[in-house]
Amino acid sequence: MNSKEIIKADTVLVNAVVYTVDKNKSTAESVAVKDGRIIAVGSNEETGKYISESTEVIDLEGKLLLPAFTDSHMHPARCAYPYFFQIQLRGVFTKDDYLARISEFVKENPDTLFYEGGGFQRSAFDEVGPRKEDLDAIVSDRPMALDSVDGHSIWVNSKALELAGITKDTPDPPGGVIKKDPQTGEPSGLLTESARGAVLDFLPPVSKEQYKESLLRLQKFFNSVGLTSCHDAIVTYDPEYYNAYEELAGEGRLTVRYRGSWLITPEMVGGGEGQSADFQPEMSIDEAVARGLEISKSFATPYWQVKSFKFFVDQVIEEETGFMKEPYAHRDDNWYGIKVWRQEFLNETFRKIDAEGYNLHIHQIGDAAASYGLDAVEYAVNKNGKRDSRHTFVHVQVIDDADVKRMAELGMNAVIAPYWSVIDDYYWDLYYPYLGPARAFNSQYPGASLMKAGVNTSFHCDFSVTEPDYGWALYSAVTRTQPKKVFKMEKGPDAAAAVRTTDHSVELKPGMVGPLGSPNECMTIEQAVEASTINGAKADFLETEIGSIEPGKLADMVVLDRDIFKIDIEDVAEMKVLRTFFEGKEVYSS
Numbered sequence: 399m400n401s402k403e404i405i406k407a408d409t410v411l412v413n414a415v416v417y418t419v420d421k422n423k424s425t426a427e428s429v430a431v432k433d434g435r436i437i438a439v440g441s442n443e444e445t446g447k448y449i450s451e452s453t454e455v456i457d458l459e460g461k462l463l464l465p466a467f468t469d470s471h472m473h474p475a476r477c478a479y480p481y482f483f484q485i486q487l488r489g490v491f492t493k494d495d496y497l498a499r500i501s502e503f504v505k506e507n508p509d510t511l512f513y514e515g516g517g518f519q520r521s522a523f524d525e526v527g528p529r530k531e532d533l534d535a536i537v538s539d540r541p542m543a544l545d546s547v548d549g550h551s552i553w554v555n556s557k558a559l560e561l562a563g564i565t566k567d568t569p570d571p572p573g574g575v576i577k578k579d580p581q582t583g584e585p586s587g588l589l590t591e592s593a594r595g596a597v598l599d600f601l602p603p604v605s606k607e608q609y610k611e612s613l614l615r616l617q618k619f620f621n622s623v624g625l626t627s628c629h630d631a632i633v634t635y636d637p638e639y640y641n642a643y644e645e646l647a648g649e650g651r652l653t654v655r656y657r658g659s660w661l662i663t664p665e666m667v668g669g670g671e672g673q674s675a676d677f678q679p680e681m682s683i684d685e686a687v688a689r690g691l692e693i694s695k696s697f698a699t700p701y702w703q704v705k706s707f708k709f710f711v712d713q714v715i716e717e718e719t720g721f722m723k724e725p726y727a728h729r730d731d732n733w734y735g736i737k738v739w740r741q742e743f744l745n746e747t748f749r750k751i752d753a754e755g756y757n758l759h760i761h762q763i764g765d766a767a768a769s770y771g772l773d774a775v776e777y778a779v780n781k782n783g784k785r786d787s788r789h790t791f792v793h794v795q796v797i798d799d800a801d802v803k804r805m806a807e808l809g810m811n812a813v814i815a816p817y818w819s820v821i822d823d824y825y826w827d828l829y830y831p832y833l834g835p836a837r838a839f840n841s842q843y844p845g846a847s848l849m850k851a852g853v854n855t856s857f858h859c860d861f862s863v864t865e866p867d868y869g870w871a872l873y874s875a876v877t878r879t880q881p882k883k884v885f886k887m888e889k890g891p892d893a894a895a896a897v898r899t900t901d902h903s904v905e906l907k908p909g910m911v912g913p914l915g916s917p918n919e920c921m922t923i924e925q926a927v928e929a930s931t932i933n934g935a936k937a938d939f940l941e942t943e944i945g946s947i948e949p950g951k952l953a954d955m956v957v958l959d960r961d962i963f964k965i966d967i968e969d970v971a972e973m974k975v976l977r978t979f980f981e982g983k984e985v986y987s988s
């Protein structure tokens with residue numbers, strides 16, 4: 399081929415430290431991009447031949463270039479709307495600060511008919527939880543419902559309880575709890591899990607236009623942290639919801655690529671453990687699956703595709719609903735948490751979905767949930783034959799070694815949140831008492847063990863439970879400790895008196911911030927980068943398109959302000975994104 403025939407690049411990035419995340423972990427100096435794809439990776443000299451007069455040459459002045467980041471489980475559209483347009487309790491951590499924020503919002507928005515919002519931490523309250531009386535003092539004539547930061551409970555005022563018809567005589571629905579005042583027996587203002595439905599049913603619906611507007615705001619934020627590919631873990635059969643993505647994709651306005659999972663619950667289709675025999679589901683499981691498959695076919699672009707179904711096999715430890723093999727340590731009634739599905743029902747359901755070539759995206763918190771969830775995946779794989787199915791456990795908070803091995807054998811993904819594999823206030827207030835010291839310290843988020851066993855392991859922030867921040871994610875994956883900046887923010891004025899250590903040999907006392915056991919579960923920085931890039935791509939069957947910087951792949955890349963492979967880990971937490979490229983186009987510049 400003579401030089402005239404060489405394709406010319408649209409953009410060539412030169413003088414970079416390119417960490418490619420290819421199989422050989424190779425590095426390079428320059429990347430050439432044409433029509434959104436990488437056409438060459440090598441030295442400045444090697445890519446020089448792709449430069450013509452019309453090529454934009456960008457000098458990265460020795461900065462680190464990585465594949466852009468992925469996130470394998472979050473709630474983008476669902477959470478972006480409240481995040482940007484409703485009462486926002488994130489970033490503050492005490493009841494008084496929550497109430498101040500709520501008052502301020504109500505003052506600024508006096509005409510709202512139903513106040514919504516969220517982001518409160520359960521750990522800011524006692525075991526009964528937040529109280530309706532505090533909200534009644536701010537608004538008593540209109541309903542208010544505020545989500546907990548993990549989305550598993552809501553804090554409501556008396557008007558909301560009245561609207562939902564919840565009184566002291568209302569029994570807990572299956573799979574949920576109406577918290578009651580221990581003295582009076584009146585509903586205290588906290589509804590967990592399925593008990594939320596009675597209030598949430600009255601929320602004014604969010605329109606497609608509102609979802610679209612929030613997604614556009616959200617992608618600016620995501621691009622600014624280097625994120626260009628995400629998984630929406632709860633897609634409902636609400637056309638306003640899924641068509642918000644589809645329309646933005648079709649209009650060519652997305653600068654984040656989305657994959658998603660259709661949500662299926664026992665409230666929709668039956669099959670729930672402990673559900674009464676005369677329970678009337680909204681639709682049969684076959685109808686639910688057929689509906690997802692049918693709608694998925696209508697998604698026309700690579701920017702929005704839904705090829706999996708989401709299931710909860712249990713819930714969360716903070717609400718005592720994570721399903722455990724040993725009872726909760728702080729209770730004396732042999733309480734193991736909640737098993738969501740009947741085994742036979744789940745087996746058959748997984749078999750049907752697996753047979754369609756679709757993926758299972760499974761919320762798993764407790765070790766008992768992992769075991770029966772794996773039984774169902776195994777059943778499906780045995781019946782249908784093994785294929786490259788990549789069924790996924792998300793969160794993977796507590797799991798037996800034997801089940802980690804089973805995950806590897808079944809070719810499953812693990813999606814974990816490095817942000818949470820730390821010892822912080824949340825740990826001391828909830829996991830320490832609920833799981834007991836040994837289990838809380840030694841058994842949570844076995845990131846390195848999953849990788850070692852051969853399970854494709856990627857990261858998620860569960861937005862808006864946690865906001866994506868890859869300096870934080872990498873830091874906490876490597877140290878299993880909260881970074882200094884988060885420690886300072888969470889402790890606020892108390893930071894000076896509080897103790898934070900990164901030393902695994904220090905015995906931690908309640909209130910201290912430090913590393914979660916065991917040190918063997920710490921990842922290397924290289925592993926953490928893989929979990930944030932190529933492994934996330936694999937989790938969504940995107941590894942031939944993104945996740946590494948190699949010729950032929952889409953040019954999703956991020957420029958960092960420091961070389962995270964060469965510096966002290968404390969400085970990794972502070973890293974900043976300088977530029978983000980989505981399919982070769984710069985979508986963020988600091």
Ligand SMILES: [Zn+2]
Pocket residue numbers: 471472473631860
């Ligand atoms: Zn989630």
